[in-house]
Amino acid sequence: MIEANATVLALSLCGLLTLVNMVSLGLTARRLGRTRGPSAFPAGAPVSLVRPVCGLETFSEETLTRGFQLAYPQYETIFCVASAQDPVLPLVHRLIAAHPQVPARIVVGEERISDNPKLNNCVRGWEAARHDWVVLADSNVLMPPDYLQQMQAAWRPDTGLVCSTPVGARPGSFWAVVECAFLNTLQARWQYTGEAIGLGFAQGKSMLWHRPFLEAHGGIRALAAEIAEDAAATKLVRAAGRHVHLVPAPFEQPLGHRGLREVWSRQLRWARLRRVTFPLFFAPEIASGILAPFVLAACLAGTGTAALGLAVLGVLSYGAEYGLARRAGWYRSPVLLLAFLVRDALIPFLWVRAWMRNAVVWRGNAMDIRPKTARRLPTQARAA
16 A cells, blocks of 8 residues: 555656646747737837956857947947956957948946955946947857847846746757856746746846836946846845846757866856846756656656656656757757656756855855845854
């Protein structure tokens, strides 16, 4: 009797997990490539494109060049660099000289308003922007010619922010394929699912702001309220009674070669940031990968029939995930199926480690990710 109950429980729990995954995959597949009603963005309004740059990466020349090739009638590009000795500067100067048709300039120097070096790097660029519509875009975003039009298409009367999650492309190693498995059919999928159910949240890769709106709520410096500027943006927009909306389809980020240590470090940093900024949403993430709970359930069930049933559910889940990648035009190959398994094996370890420390390292910068109030508590206690 106990064994039969365990079998039923294992199959029921994993069936529920499969159902949740299938619903999220279906919502994402339905949402991709579509917009909800007509855009409320003023047609042809000039845009300021603010791009923080730091160091040279494999695809830097290609991604930065794309920013000069946008099919948009009136926009300017502002490059923000913290140090005048940054090795990316010669490339930026060369690209500006090669594309005189696009107004572009470089702003050197940062404002230390937070522990977030990217946000610090963007402040002066934001303040130098000439237009009311401003896009903050990372240097590794691979912009299509209609990049700005796609951002604008998602703007609604109730929008506070439009953004895009990154989609991994051009993996040059197995671990880069694993990163595609994290970025694309897992993280991008849940971001689109969240928007579909009214819980849209920001992602800092590409963010379209209406400057008067943000200035009325504290300006770019208000994004220093959280260690991650996208988490602060999400909370600011929601507090203002607005919504975060996503572009019809996310923009690519070329990956190139990635090693295990690099992928682990990046995913752990993001996990810790999510844990600190949205702990209630982060807590269920341990169940976002199906490998560990399915293997555990198969061991607890103790029967071949149950194990076979769980294997069928697993194949169904991974097959649907691969189908989403195929439908969306994202990276896919037989290796991706193995990457799904490796990703899901890593998720429980990432989740546990995310709860263990309150610091991350990003581009050599050590960042204390605790909320500012928590950091002040020890000092206040000593003073008392």
